[in-house]
Amino acid sequence: MKFSTREELALPAEDAFAELTNFTRFERQALRRGIEIARQKKILPDGTERIFWQASFRWRGRERRLRADLIECLPPERLLIEAQSGGIDSDLLVDLTPLSPDRTRLRVQLELRPQTMAARFLIQSLKLGKPRLMRRFKGRVSRFAREIEERWKESSRPW
DSSP states (O other): OEEEEEEEESSOHHHHHHHHTOHHHHHHHHHHTTOEEEEEEEEOTTSOEEEEEEEEEEETTEEEEEEEEEEEEETTTEEEEEEEETTEEEEEEEEEEEEETTEEEEEEEEEEEEOSHHHHHHHHHHHHTHHHHHHHHHHHHHHHHHHHHHHHHHHTOOO
16 A cells, blocks of 8 residues: 655755754654654664664554664665564655755655454455545645754754
């Protein structure tokens, strides 16, 4: 199941990417929402370093665990995070395209892939409400884009 949307930001691509990769801010937001989260690093056999997160939270009355790996980070244009939780694998792809020196297009794509029979049933039930879920997804991405713009405007004021 795929969700995709795009927004235009009134800031340069480099600054938008800096806001998107401010992982400490996202971790603090998760902690405020009651999510236990820990960022870790591992060294791969080829010598590169990979960042990943382990998180646990309550959802629908049950304790859930999530692992998210930062797979690709190409400043200032692309970010790919793969996550696994409860039999569902997901990919979150964020692309930034400069439109002008002061404008950037943000494209966010989320793909959910079930790995177990229970996850297949969950995804199938989500498909029944996909239009509503798509509106919520677009609304959250739009709100996030406005927050990025506001933070950037606040930080770039001369006083």
